[in-house]
Amino acid sequence: MTDVVRMFRRSAAALFGLALVLVMAVLALVAPWLAPRDPDAIDTARRLAPIFTVGHPLGTDEFGRDLLSRLLFGARISLVVGLAATALAALAGSLCGLLAGFVGRWVDQLIMRSIDTLMAFPYFLLAVAIIATLGPGLVNGMVAVAVVNIPFYGRIVRATVLAVKQTEYVESARALGVSELRLALTHVLRNCLAPVIVAVTLNIGGMITALAGLSFLGLGVQPPTSDWGSMLAASRQYLNVAPHVAALPGMAIFLTVLGFNLLGDGLRDALDPRLR
Protein backbone atom coordinates (compact mmCIF):
# COMPACT_ATOMS: atom_id res chain seq x y z
CA MET A 1 0.00 0.00 0.00
CA THR A 2 2.82 2.42 0.87
CA ASP A 3 4.37 1.60 -2.54
CA VAL A 4 1.13 2.60 -4.20
CA VAL A 5 0.98 5.88 -2.26
CA ARG A 6 4.65 6.58 -3.02
CA MET A 7 4.14 5.86 -6.72
CA PHE A 8 1.05 8.08 -6.78
CA ARG A 9 2.84 10.92 -5.02
CA ARG A 10 5.72 10.75 -7.49
CA SER A 11 3.38 11.60 -10.35
CA ALA A 12 3.00 15.36 -10.71
CA ALA A 13 0.09 14.87 -13.13
CA ALA A 14 -1.81 12.68 -10.64
CA LEU A 15 -1.28 15.21 -7.83
CA PHE A 16 -2.44 18.02 -10.12
CA GLY A 17 -5.53 15.94 -10.93
CA LEU A 18 -6.22 15.36 -7.24
CA ALA A 19 -5.82 19.10 -6.57
CA LEU A 20 -8.25 19.97 -9.39
CA VAL A 21 -10.84 17.53 -8.09
CA LEU A 22 -10.48 18.81 -4.52
CA VAL A 23 -10.79 22.44 -5.62
CA MET A 24 -13.94 21.68 -7.62
CA ALA A 25 -15.44 19.68 -4.76
CA VAL A 26 -14.73 22.46 -2.23
CA LEU A 27 -16.14 25.12 -4.59
CA ALA A 28 -19.31 23.06 -5.00
CA LEU A 29 -19.59 22.57 -1.23
CA VAL A 30 -19.19 26.23 -0.31
CA ALA A 31 -21.19 27.56 -3.29
CA PRO A 32 -23.97 29.10 -1.13
CA TRP A 33 -21.42 31.13 0.85
CA LEU A 34 -19.05 31.91 -2.03
CA ALA A 35 -21.60 32.86 -4.69
CA PRO A 36 -21.93 36.66 -4.81
CA ARG A 37 -25.60 36.53 -5.86
CA ASP A 38 -28.65 34.32 -6.19
CA PRO A 39 -27.85 32.20 -9.26
CA ASP A 40 -31.43 32.56 -10.56
CA ALA A 41 -31.84 36.31 -9.91
CA ILE A 42 -32.71 37.94 -13.24
CA ASP A 43 -31.43 41.45 -14.05
CA THR A 44 -32.44 42.32 -17.61
CA ALA A 45 -30.67 45.67 -17.41
CA ARG A 46 -27.35 43.81 -17.24
CA ARG A 47 -27.74 41.13 -19.89
CA LEU A 48 -24.56 39.51 -21.24
CA ALA A 49 -22.24 41.72 -19.15
CA PRO A 50 -18.55 40.99 -19.86
CA ILE A 51 -16.02 39.54 -17.42
CA PHE A 52 -14.81 41.92 -14.65
CA THR A 53 -18.07 43.88 -14.58
CA VAL A 54 -18.54 45.51 -11.17
CA GLY A 55 -20.61 43.14 -9.02
CA HIS A 56 -20.32 40.34 -11.61
CA PRO A 57 -16.68 39.15 -11.69
CA LEU A 58 -17.37 36.63 -14.50
CA GLY A 59 -20.10 38.64 -16.21
CA THR A 60 -23.75 37.73 -16.70
CA ASP A 61 -25.80 35.49 -19.00
CA GLU A 62 -28.65 36.28 -21.39
CA PHE A 63 -31.03 37.01 -18.49
CA GLY A 64 -28.51 39.06 -16.56
CA ARG A 65 -27.94 36.25 -14.07
CA ASP A 66 -24.53 36.23 -12.36
CA LEU A 67 -22.27 33.74 -14.14
CA LEU A 68 -19.93 33.05 -11.21
CA SER A 69 -22.88 32.15 -8.97
CA ARG A 70 -24.40 29.97 -11.69
CA LEU A 71 -21.08 28.19 -12.28
CA LEU A 72 -20.68 27.50 -8.56
CA PHE A 73 -24.21 26.15 -8.17
CA GLY A 74 -23.86 24.31 -11.50
CA ALA A 75 -20.82 22.55 -10.03
CA ARG A 76 -23.05 21.08 -7.32
CA ILE A 77 -25.44 19.56 -9.84
CA SER A 78 -22.76 18.40 -12.28
CA LEU A 79 -20.65 16.79 -9.55
CA VAL A 80 -23.48 15.25 -7.54
CA VAL A 81 -25.24 13.84 -10.59
CA GLY A 82 -21.92 12.58 -12.02
CA LEU A 83 -20.99 10.88 -8.75
CA ALA A 84 -24.47 9.43 -8.25
CA ALA A 85 -24.56 8.01 -11.78
CA THR A 86 -21.09 6.52 -11.32
CA ALA A 87 -22.08 4.96 -7.99
CA LEU A 88 -25.23 3.52 -9.57
CA ALA A 89 -23.30 2.07 -12.51
CA ALA A 90 -20.55 0.70 -10.26
CA LEU A 91 -23.06 -0.93 -7.94
CA ALA A 92 -25.27 -2.46 -10.64
CA GLY A 93 -22.30 -3.43 -12.82
CA SER A 94 -20.41 -5.02 -9.91
CA LEU A 95 -23.48 -7.00 -8.91
CA CYS A 96 -23.88 -8.27 -12.49
CA GLY A 97 -20.18 -9.14 -12.69
CA LEU A 98 -20.26 -10.88 -9.31
CA LEU A 99 -23.32 -12.94 -10.25
CA ALA A 100 -21.95 -13.83 -13.67
CA GLY A 101 -18.50 -14.79 -12.41
CA PHE A 102 -19.53 -16.50 -9.18
CA VAL A 103 -22.67 -18.39 -10.19
CA GLY A 104 -21.50 -19.18 -13.74
CA ARG A 105 -23.49 -21.43 -16.10
CA TRP A 106 -26.69 -19.91 -17.57
CA VAL A 107 -26.60 -16.90 -15.24
CA ASP A 108 -23.18 -16.01 -16.64
CA GLN A 109 -24.41 -16.58 -20.20
CA LEU A 110 -27.53 -14.47 -19.68
CA ILE A 111 -25.67 -11.56 -18.06
CA MET A 112 -22.77 -11.58 -20.49
CA ARG A 113 -25.03 -11.73 -23.56
CA SER A 114 -27.04 -8.82 -22.14
CA ILE A 115 -23.79 -6.92 -21.61
CA ASP A 116 -22.76 -7.75 -25.20
CA THR A 117 -26.04 -6.26 -26.38
CA LEU A 118 -25.54 -3.07 -24.38
CA MET A 119 -22.03 -2.82 -25.80
CA ALA A 120 -23.37 -3.20 -29.34
CA PHE A 121 -24.65 0.36 -29.04
CA PRO A 122 -22.30 3.30 -29.45
CA TYR A 123 -21.74 4.71 -25.95
CA PHE A 124 -23.66 7.99 -26.16
CA LEU A 125 -26.34 6.64 -28.51
CA LEU A 126 -27.56 4.16 -25.90
CA ALA A 127 -27.94 6.93 -23.33
CA VAL A 128 -29.93 8.94 -25.87
CA ALA A 129 -32.10 5.89 -26.69
CA ILE A 130 -32.85 5.36 -22.98
CA ILE A 131 -33.79 9.04 -22.64
CA ALA A 132 -36.07 8.58 -25.67
CA THR A 133 -37.89 5.90 -23.69
CA LEU A 134 -37.93 7.43 -20.20
CA GLY A 135 -38.28 11.06 -21.32
CA PRO A 136 -35.84 13.93 -20.73
CA GLY A 137 -34.95 14.87 -17.14
CA LEU A 138 -32.22 14.96 -14.52
CA VAL A 139 -32.94 11.58 -12.90
CA ASN A 140 -33.64 9.87 -16.23
CA GLY A 141 -30.36 11.23 -17.60
CA MET A 142 -28.55 9.84 -14.58
CA VAL A 143 -30.18 6.43 -14.99
CA ALA A 144 -29.42 6.42 -18.74
CA VAL A 145 -25.74 7.20 -18.30
CA ALA A 146 -25.48 4.68 -15.44
CA VAL A 147 -27.03 1.87 -17.53
CA VAL A 148 -24.63 2.60 -20.38
CA ASN A 149 -21.69 2.09 -18.01
CA ILE A 150 -22.88 -1.15 -16.41
CA PRO A 151 -20.89 -3.31 -18.89
CA PHE A 152 -17.67 -1.48 -17.97
CA TYR A 153 -17.94 -2.54 -14.31
CA GLY A 154 -19.59 -5.88 -15.04
CA ARG A 155 -16.68 -7.07 -17.15
CA ILE A 156 -14.00 -5.86 -14.72
CA VAL A 157 -15.67 -7.52 -11.71
CA ARG A 158 -16.46 -10.75 -13.58
CA ALA A 159 -12.81 -11.11 -14.67
CA THR A 160 -11.60 -10.49 -11.10
CA VAL A 161 -14.15 -12.92 -9.65
CA LEU A 162 -13.14 -15.64 -12.09
CA ALA A 163 -9.50 -15.22 -11.05
CA VAL A 164 -10.23 -15.05 -7.30
CA LYS A 165 -12.61 -18.03 -7.43
CA GLN A 166 -9.70 -20.30 -8.36
CA THR A 167 -7.48 -19.23 -5.45
CA GLU A 168 -6.65 -21.58 -2.61
CA TYR A 169 -8.04 -19.39 0.16
CA VAL A 170 -11.47 -19.39 -1.45
CA GLU A 171 -11.28 -23.17 -1.82
CA SER A 172 -10.22 -23.44 1.85
CA ALA A 173 -13.06 -21.20 3.00
CA ARG A 174 -15.50 -23.34 1.04
CA ALA A 175 -14.02 -26.51 2.56
CA LEU A 176 -14.50 -24.97 6.01
CA GLY A 177 -18.21 -24.74 5.28
CA VAL A 178 -18.52 -20.99 4.59
CA SER A 179 -21.81 -20.42 2.75
CA GLU A 180 -21.68 -19.47 -0.94
CA LEU A 181 -23.34 -16.10 -0.27
CA ARG A 182 -20.85 -15.20 2.45
CA LEU A 183 -18.01 -16.43 0.27
CA ALA A 184 -19.15 -14.16 -2.55
CA LEU A 185 -19.79 -11.11 -0.40
CA THR A 186 -16.69 -11.26 1.76
CA HIS A 187 -13.80 -13.18 0.22
CA VAL A 188 -14.56 -12.59 -3.45
CA LEU A 189 -16.12 -9.12 -3.49
CA ARG A 190 -13.42 -7.68 -1.23
CA ASN A 191 -10.82 -8.54 -3.86
CA CYS A 192 -12.80 -6.66 -6.49
CA LEU A 193 -12.64 -3.40 -4.55
CA ALA A 194 -9.26 -2.15 -5.84
CA PRO A 195 -10.04 -2.61 -9.55
CA VAL A 196 -13.51 -1.10 -9.04
CA ILE A 197 -12.08 1.95 -7.24
CA VAL A 198 -9.63 2.53 -10.12
CA ALA A 199 -12.45 2.02 -12.62
CA VAL A 200 -14.63 4.53 -10.77
CA THR A 201 -11.95 7.26 -10.86
CA LEU A 202 -11.27 6.57 -14.55
CA ASN A 203 -15.01 6.60 -15.26
CA ILE A 204 -16.28 9.69 -13.40
CA GLY A 205 -14.86 12.14 -15.96
CA GLY A 206 -16.66 10.39 -18.81
CA MET A 207 -19.87 10.30 -16.75
CA ILE A 208 -19.75 14.05 -16.05
CA THR A 209 -19.11 14.74 -19.75
CA ALA A 210 -21.94 12.44 -20.85
CA LEU A 211 -24.41 14.02 -18.40
CA ALA A 212 -23.35 17.53 -19.45
CA GLY A 213 -23.78 16.35 -23.06
CA LEU A 214 -27.34 15.21 -22.38
CA SER A 215 -28.14 18.54 -20.72
CA PHE A 216 -26.53 20.33 -23.67
CA LEU A 217 -28.96 18.52 -25.99
CA GLY A 218 -31.87 19.48 -23.73
CA LEU A 219 -32.34 15.85 -22.67
CA GLY A 220 -30.84 16.01 -19.16
CA VAL A 221 -31.31 18.77 -16.59
CA GLN A 222 -34.48 20.77 -17.36
CA PRO A 223 -35.10 24.49 -16.67
CA PRO A 224 -35.24 26.23 -14.23
CA THR A 225 -32.49 23.94 -12.82
CA SER A 226 -29.27 24.30 -14.74
CA ASP A 227 -25.93 22.55 -14.87
CA TRP A 228 -22.80 23.36 -16.88
CA GLY A 229 -24.17 21.51 -19.94
CA SER A 230 -27.44 23.43 -20.08
CA MET A 231 -25.60 26.73 -19.47
CA LEU A 232 -23.43 25.94 -22.47
CA ALA A 233 -26.48 25.13 -24.60
CA ALA A 234 -28.14 28.45 -23.74
CA SER A 235 -24.95 30.36 -24.58
CA ARG A 236 -24.97 29.21 -28.23
CA GLN A 237 -27.34 32.00 -29.23
CA TYR A 238 -24.87 34.70 -28.16
CA LEU A 239 -21.49 33.40 -29.34
CA ASN A 240 -20.89 36.51 -31.42
CA VAL A 241 -21.59 39.06 -28.69
CA ALA A 242 -20.69 37.19 -25.49
CA PRO A 243 -18.29 34.29 -26.12
CA HIS A 244 -17.35 34.16 -22.43
CA VAL A 245 -20.84 32.85 -21.58
CA ALA A 246 -19.96 29.72 -23.60
CA ALA A 247 -16.28 29.57 -22.67
CA LEU A 248 -16.73 29.49 -18.88
CA PRO A 249 -19.10 26.51 -18.31
CA GLY A 250 -17.14 24.47 -20.88
CA MET A 251 -13.89 25.33 -19.09
CA ALA A 252 -15.47 24.19 -15.82
CA ILE A 253 -16.47 20.83 -17.34
CA PHE A 254 -13.04 20.45 -18.93
CA LEU A 255 -11.07 21.18 -15.72
CA THR A 256 -13.23 18.84 -13.63
CA VAL A 257 -13.01 16.01 -16.15
CA LEU A 258 -9.26 16.60 -16.59
CA GLY A 259 -8.85 16.39 -12.82
CA PHE A 260 -10.68 13.07 -12.58
CA ASN A 261 -8.85 11.67 -15.63
CA LEU A 262 -5.40 12.57 -14.26
CA LEU A 263 -6.38 11.19 -10.85
CA GLY A 264 -7.65 7.97 -12.42
CA ASP A 265 -4.54 7.59 -14.58
CA GLY A 266 -2.34 8.16 -11.54
CA LEU A 267 -4.19 5.57 -9.47
CA ARG A 268 -4.12 3.01 -12.29
CA ASP A 269 -0.41 3.54 -12.88
CA ALA A 270 0.32 3.26 -9.16
CA LEU A 271 -1.64 0.02 -8.89
CA ASP A 272 -0.44 -1.43 -12.20
CA PRO A 273 3.08 -0.15 -12.90
CA ARG A 274 3.41 -2.32 -16.02
CA LEU A 275 1.33 0.23 -17.89
CA ARG A 276 3.67 3.10 -17.19
Add this chain to the structure above:
Amino acid sequence: MAAVGGGGLPAYALRRLLLAVPVLFGVSVLVFAVLHLAPGDPAAIMLGAQSTKEDVERLRRDLGLDQPLVVQYLHWIGQVARGDLGRSIPLGRAVLPEVLLRFKATLLLTAGALVIAIFLGLVAGIVSAVKQYSWLDRMSMGVAVTGVSLPVFWTGIMLIIVFALQLRWFPSSGMSSPYGSGPADVLWHLVLPAVTLGTASAAALARLTRSSVLEIIRQDYVRSARAKGLAERAVIARHVLKNAVNPIITVLGVQVGFLLGGAILTETVFSWPGLGSMMVRAIQARDYPLVQGGVLLIATTFVVVNLIVDLLYAVFDPRIRYD
Protein backbone atom coordinates in the same frame (compact mmCIF):
# COMPACT_ATOMS: atom_id res chain seq x y z
CA MET B 1 -0.02 -15.43 -44.61
CA ALA B 2 -0.41 -18.71 -46.47
CA ALA B 3 -3.03 -19.88 -44.01
CA VAL B 4 -5.40 -17.02 -44.85
CA GLY B 5 -6.97 -18.81 -47.72
CA GLY B 6 -7.15 -22.10 -45.78
CA GLY B 7 -10.11 -23.63 -43.94
CA GLY B 8 -9.47 -21.58 -40.79
CA LEU B 9 -10.69 -18.21 -41.96
CA PRO B 10 -14.09 -19.16 -43.49
CA ALA B 11 -14.91 -21.29 -40.43
CA TYR B 12 -13.91 -18.44 -38.12
CA ALA B 13 -15.90 -15.93 -40.19
CA LEU B 14 -18.98 -18.15 -40.02
CA ARG B 15 -18.58 -18.61 -36.25
CA ARG B 16 -18.20 -14.88 -35.74
CA LEU B 17 -21.19 -14.19 -38.00
CA LEU B 18 -23.34 -16.57 -35.94
CA LEU B 19 -22.22 -14.82 -32.74
CA ALA B 20 -23.50 -11.53 -34.18
CA VAL B 21 -27.03 -12.97 -34.50
CA PRO B 22 -27.92 -12.92 -30.76
CA VAL B 23 -26.37 -9.46 -30.45
CA LEU B 24 -28.50 -8.17 -33.33
CA PHE B 25 -31.53 -9.82 -31.72
CA GLY B 26 -30.71 -8.04 -28.44
CA VAL B 27 -30.29 -4.75 -30.30
CA SER B 28 -33.68 -5.20 -32.00
CA VAL B 29 -35.36 -5.95 -28.64
CA LEU B 30 -33.88 -2.83 -27.08
CA VAL B 31 -34.88 -0.66 -30.04
CA PHE B 32 -38.39 -2.17 -29.89
CA ALA B 33 -38.43 -1.34 -26.17
CA VAL B 34 -37.79 2.37 -26.88
CA LEU B 35 -41.47 2.69 -27.78
CA HIS B 36 -42.96 0.03 -25.57
CA LEU B 37 -41.24 0.77 -22.26
CA ALA B 38 -42.14 4.45 -22.47
CA PRO B 39 -44.21 5.47 -19.44
CA GLY B 40 -47.84 6.20 -20.35
CA ASP B 41 -49.62 5.55 -23.62
CA PRO B 42 -47.14 6.05 -26.49
CA ALA B 43 -49.98 6.76 -28.93
CA ALA B 44 -51.37 9.55 -26.74
CA ILE B 45 -47.88 11.01 -26.20
CA MET B 46 -47.12 10.92 -29.94
CA LEU B 47 -50.35 12.69 -30.88
CA GLY B 48 -50.09 15.31 -28.15
CA ALA B 49 -52.67 16.93 -25.87
CA GLN B 50 -54.86 18.19 -28.76
CA SER B 51 -55.73 14.70 -30.00
CA THR B 52 -59.16 13.08 -29.64
CA LYS B 53 -59.83 9.69 -28.07
CA GLU B 54 -60.68 8.29 -31.53
CA ASP B 55 -57.35 9.51 -32.99
CA VAL B 56 -55.46 7.83 -30.15
CA GLU B 57 -57.41 4.60 -30.58
CA ARG B 58 -56.76 4.61 -34.34
CA LEU B 59 -53.03 5.14 -33.83
CA ARG B 60 -52.95 2.40 -31.19
CA ARG B 61 -54.49 0.04 -33.75
CA ASP B 62 -52.13 1.22 -36.53
CA LEU B 63 -49.09 0.70 -34.30
CA GLY B 64 -50.50 -2.61 -33.11
CA LEU B 65 -50.36 -1.46 -29.47
CA ASP B 66 -53.55 -3.40 -28.71
CA GLN B 67 -51.77 -6.72 -29.45
CA PRO B 68 -49.70 -8.81 -26.99
CA LEU B 69 -46.03 -7.66 -26.80
CA VAL B 70 -44.62 -10.78 -28.51
CA VAL B 71 -47.03 -10.38 -31.42
CA GLN B 72 -46.11 -6.70 -31.63
CA TYR B 73 -42.39 -7.52 -31.69
CA LEU B 74 -42.77 -10.21 -34.38
CA HIS B 75 -44.89 -7.87 -36.48
CA TRP B 76 -42.39 -5.02 -36.05
CA ILE B 77 -39.29 -7.12 -36.80
CA GLY B 78 -41.06 -8.54 -39.88
CA GLN B 79 -41.69 -5.00 -41.10
CA VAL B 80 -38.09 -3.99 -40.37
CA ALA B 81 -36.84 -7.00 -42.36
CA ARG B 82 -38.91 -5.77 -45.32
CA GLY B 83 -37.39 -2.28 -44.96
CA ASP B 84 -40.47 -0.71 -43.41
CA LEU B 85 -39.49 1.32 -40.34
CA GLY B 86 -42.92 2.89 -39.96
CA ARG B 87 -44.06 6.49 -40.47
CA SER B 88 -43.06 9.67 -38.72
CA ILE B 89 -46.24 11.45 -37.62
CA PRO B 90 -44.78 14.99 -37.26
CA LEU B 91 -42.98 14.73 -40.63
CA GLY B 92 -45.80 12.84 -42.35
CA ARG B 93 -43.26 10.68 -44.19
CA ALA B 94 -41.92 7.12 -44.14
CA VAL B 95 -39.00 6.70 -41.70
CA LEU B 96 -36.60 4.67 -43.87
CA PRO B 97 -35.88 7.21 -46.66
CA GLU B 98 -35.62 9.93 -44.03
CA VAL B 99 -33.04 8.08 -41.89
CA LEU B 100 -31.08 6.89 -44.93
CA LEU B 101 -30.77 10.45 -46.23
CA ARG B 102 -29.58 11.64 -42.83
CA PHE B 103 -27.32 8.62 -42.39
CA LYS B 104 -25.22 9.70 -45.39
CA ALA B 105 -24.40 12.98 -43.63
CA THR B 106 -23.56 11.14 -40.38
CA LEU B 107 -21.31 8.69 -42.24
CA LEU B 108 -19.50 11.55 -43.97
CA LEU B 109 -18.91 13.28 -40.63
CA THR B 110 -17.80 10.04 -38.95
CA ALA B 111 -15.47 9.16 -41.83
CA GLY B 112 -13.92 12.64 -41.80
CA ALA B 113 -13.41 12.44 -38.04
CA LEU B 114 -11.97 8.93 -38.31
CA VAL B 115 -9.38 10.08 -40.87
CA ILE B 116 -8.29 12.87 -38.50
CA ALA B 117 -8.32 10.51 -35.50
CA ILE B 118 -6.26 7.85 -37.27
CA PHE B 119 -3.73 10.31 -38.61
CA LEU B 120 -3.20 12.24 -35.37
CA GLY B 121 -3.85 9.39 -32.94
CA LEU B 122 -1.74 6.68 -34.53
CA VAL B 123 1.22 8.95 -35.29
CA ALA B 124 1.22 10.44 -31.77
CA GLY B 125 0.73 7.02 -30.13
CA ILE B 126 3.47 5.26 -32.07
CA VAL B 127 5.98 8.12 -31.72
CA SER B 128 5.26 8.32 -27.97
CA ALA B 129 5.82 4.61 -27.46
CA VAL B 130 8.98 4.46 -29.58
CA LYS B 131 10.42 7.53 -27.84
CA GLN B 132 9.10 6.62 -24.39
CA TYR B 133 9.84 9.20 -21.65
CA SER B 134 11.23 11.70 -24.22
CA TRP B 135 9.90 15.27 -24.33
CA LEU B 136 7.96 14.24 -27.42
CA ASP B 137 6.27 11.43 -25.46
CA ARG B 138 5.46 13.71 -22.54
CA MET B 139 4.13 16.44 -24.78
CA SER B 140 1.93 14.24 -26.93
CA MET B 141 0.53 12.38 -23.91
CA GLY B 142 -0.11 15.71 -22.17
CA VAL B 143 -2.00 16.89 -25.23
CA ALA B 144 -3.82 13.54 -25.37
CA VAL B 145 -5.05 13.63 -21.76
CA THR B 146 -6.21 17.19 -22.39
CA GLY B 147 -7.98 16.07 -25.57
CA VAL B 148 -9.70 13.16 -23.82
CA SER B 149 -11.02 15.56 -21.17
CA LEU B 150 -12.41 18.11 -23.65
CA PRO B 151 -16.18 17.78 -24.10
CA VAL B 152 -16.78 17.62 -27.89
CA PHE B 153 -19.69 20.05 -27.69
CA TRP B 154 -17.47 22.67 -26.06
CA THR B 155 -14.55 22.10 -28.46
CA GLY B 156 -17.01 22.61 -31.31
CA ILE B 157 -18.32 25.87 -29.87
CA MET B 158 -14.80 27.18 -29.25
CA LEU B 159 -13.78 26.29 -32.83
CA ILE B 160 -16.87 28.11 -34.11
CA ILE B 161 -15.98 31.22 -32.07
CA VAL B 162 -12.36 31.29 -33.31
CA PHE B 163 -12.45 29.91 -36.86
CA ALA B 164 -15.96 30.81 -38.00
CA LEU B 165 -16.98 33.97 -36.13
CA GLN B 166 -13.61 35.66 -35.55
CA LEU B 167 -11.33 34.53 -38.41
CA ARG B 168 -14.19 33.61 -40.81
CA TRP B 169 -12.14 30.79 -42.33
CA PHE B 170 -14.88 28.17 -42.13
CA PRO B 171 -18.69 28.22 -41.96
CA SER B 172 -20.22 27.87 -38.50
CA SER B 173 -23.04 25.49 -39.40
CA GLY B 174 -24.75 23.33 -42.00
CA MET B 175 -23.40 21.04 -44.70
CA SER B 176 -23.55 23.33 -47.72
CA SER B 177 -23.77 27.02 -48.60
CA PRO B 178 -27.05 28.39 -49.97
CA TYR B 179 -25.40 29.24 -53.29
CA GLY B 180 -22.47 26.87 -53.18
CA SER B 181 -22.45 23.32 -54.38
CA GLY B 182 -20.19 20.39 -55.08
CA PRO B 183 -17.81 18.33 -52.97
CA ALA B 184 -15.46 21.25 -52.25
CA ASP B 185 -18.26 23.17 -50.55
CA VAL B 186 -19.24 20.13 -48.46
CA LEU B 187 -15.59 19.54 -47.51
CA TRP B 188 -15.27 23.17 -46.46
CA HIS B 189 -18.29 22.71 -44.18
CA LEU B 190 -16.94 19.39 -42.93
CA VAL B 191 -13.61 20.71 -41.59
CA LEU B 192 -14.73 22.12 -38.22
CA PRO B 193 -17.19 19.31 -37.28
CA ALA B 194 -14.71 16.61 -38.32
CA VAL B 195 -11.85 18.25 -36.40
CA THR B 196 -14.11 18.61 -33.34
CA LEU B 197 -15.16 14.97 -33.35
CA GLY B 198 -11.83 13.62 -34.59
CA THR B 199 -9.55 15.29 -32.04
CA ALA B 200 -11.39 13.76 -29.07
CA SER B 201 -11.06 10.37 -30.69
CA ALA B 202 -7.43 11.01 -31.70
CA ALA B 203 -6.55 11.68 -28.09
CA ALA B 204 -8.01 8.37 -26.90
CA LEU B 205 -6.47 6.56 -29.85
CA ALA B 206 -3.02 8.03 -29.12
CA ARG B 207 -3.11 6.85 -25.49
CA LEU B 208 -4.26 3.35 -26.34
CA THR B 209 -1.91 3.00 -29.32
CA ARG B 210 0.99 4.01 -27.08
CA SER B 211 0.22 1.34 -24.49
CA SER B 212 -0.39 -1.33 -27.20
CA VAL B 213 2.93 -0.57 -28.89
CA LEU B 214 4.72 -0.48 -25.51
CA GLU B 215 3.40 -3.98 -24.70
CA ILE B 216 4.86 -5.26 -27.97
CA ILE B 217 8.19 -3.43 -27.57
CA ARG B 218 8.73 -5.35 -24.31
CA GLN B 219 8.34 -8.76 -25.95
CA ASP B 220 11.31 -11.11 -26.16
CA TYR B 221 11.26 -11.27 -29.95
CA VAL B 222 11.74 -7.51 -30.18
CA ARG B 223 14.74 -7.78 -27.85
CA SER B 224 16.10 -10.61 -30.00
CA ALA B 225 15.62 -8.52 -33.15
CA ARG B 226 17.59 -5.70 -31.55
CA ALA B 227 20.22 -8.13 -30.24
CA LYS B 228 20.90 -9.52 -33.68
CA GLY B 229 21.80 -6.00 -34.78
CA LEU B 230 18.70 -5.00 -36.73
CA ALA B 231 18.34 -1.26 -37.21
CA GLU B 232 15.81 0.34 -34.84
CA ARG B 233 13.70 1.52 -37.77
CA ALA B 234 13.46 -2.06 -39.08
CA VAL B 235 12.65 -3.43 -35.62
CA ILE B 236 9.78 -0.99 -35.25
CA ALA B 237 8.41 -1.45 -38.78
CA ARG B 238 8.80 -5.21 -39.12
CA HIS B 239 8.43 -6.54 -35.60
CA VAL B 240 6.61 -3.99 -33.48
CA LEU B 241 4.04 -2.36 -35.76
CA LYS B 242 3.14 -5.59 -37.51
CA ASN B 243 2.25 -7.13 -34.16
CA ALA B 244 0.63 -4.00 -32.80
CA VAL B 245 -1.87 -3.97 -35.67
CA ASN B 246 -4.46 -6.06 -33.85
CA PRO B 247 -4.67 -4.06 -30.64
CA ILE B 248 -4.78 -0.91 -32.77
CA ILE B 249 -7.63 -2.32 -34.88
CA THR B 250 -9.51 -3.15 -31.66
CA VAL B 251 -9.12 0.43 -30.52
CA LEU B 252 -10.24 1.70 -33.92
CA GLY B 253 -13.39 -0.43 -33.69
CA VAL B 254 -14.17 1.05 -30.28
CA GLN B 255 -13.47 4.54 -31.61
CA VAL B 256 -15.99 4.10 -34.44
CA GLY B 257 -18.59 3.58 -31.71
CA PHE B 258 -17.37 6.69 -29.92
CA LEU B 259 -17.54 8.68 -33.17
CA LEU B 260 -21.04 7.46 -34.07
CA GLY B 261 -22.25 8.36 -30.57
CA GLY B 262 -20.29 11.63 -30.43
CA ALA B 263 -21.75 12.60 -33.80
CA ILE B 264 -25.06 13.27 -32.02
CA LEU B 265 -23.44 16.13 -30.07
CA THR B 266 -21.25 17.38 -32.91
CA GLU B 267 -24.17 17.46 -35.35
CA THR B 268 -26.21 19.49 -32.88
CA VAL B 269 -23.39 22.01 -32.36
CA PHE B 270 -22.81 22.50 -36.11
CA SER B 271 -26.44 21.97 -37.26
CA TRP B 272 -25.04 19.14 -39.39
CA PRO B 273 -28.04 17.44 -41.06
CA GLY B 274 -27.24 13.93 -39.82
CA LEU B 275 -29.03 11.22 -37.86
CA GLY B 276 -27.88 12.54 -34.49
CA SER B 277 -29.40 15.99 -34.76
CA MET B 278 -32.52 14.40 -36.27
CA MET B 279 -32.87 12.03 -33.30
CA VAL B 280 -32.55 14.82 -30.72
CA ARG B 281 -35.40 16.69 -32.42
CA ALA B 282 -37.37 13.43 -32.74
CA ILE B 283 -37.01 12.73 -28.99
CA GLN B 284 -38.25 16.21 -28.13
CA ALA B 285 -41.21 15.72 -30.53
CA ARG B 286 -41.84 12.21 -29.12
CA ASP B 287 -41.51 10.88 -32.67
CA TYR B 288 -40.79 7.28 -31.59
CA PRO B 289 -40.63 5.62 -35.06
CA LEU B 290 -37.99 8.12 -36.19
CA VAL B 291 -35.94 7.60 -33.01
CA GLN B 292 -36.21 3.83 -33.41
CA GLY B 293 -35.13 4.02 -37.06
CA GLY B 294 -32.10 6.17 -36.23
CA VAL B 295 -31.00 4.06 -33.25
CA LEU B 296 -31.46 0.81 -35.19
CA LEU B 297 -29.43 2.04 -38.15
CA ILE B 298 -26.52 3.35 -36.08
CA ALA B 299 -26.43 0.31 -33.76
CA THR B 300 -26.53 -2.12 -36.70
CA THR B 301 -23.70 -0.21 -38.36
CA PHE B 302 -21.66 -0.51 -35.18
CA VAL B 303 -22.32 -4.27 -34.97
CA VAL B 304 -21.19 -4.64 -38.60
CA VAL B 305 -18.06 -2.54 -37.93
CA ASN B 306 -17.22 -4.78 -34.97
CA LEU B 307 -17.75 -7.84 -37.12
CA ILE B 308 -15.35 -6.46 -39.75
CA VAL B 309 -12.84 -5.64 -37.00
CA ASP B 310 -13.00 -9.23 -35.72
CA LEU B 311 -12.57 -10.60 -39.22
CA LEU B 312 -9.58 -8.31 -39.79
CA TYR B 313 -7.97 -9.76 -36.64
CA ALA B 314 -8.14 -13.20 -38.14
CA VAL B 315 -6.63 -11.96 -41.39
CA PHE B 316 -3.72 -10.27 -39.60
CA ASP B 317 -3.24 -12.88 -36.86
CA PRO B 318 -3.84 -16.50 -37.90
CA ARG B 319 -3.68 -17.68 -34.24
CA ILE B 320 -7.13 -16.16 -33.61
CA ARG B 321 -8.82 -18.47 -36.13
CA TYR B 322 -7.79 -21.55 -34.17
CA ASP B 323 -8.46 -20.13 -30.73
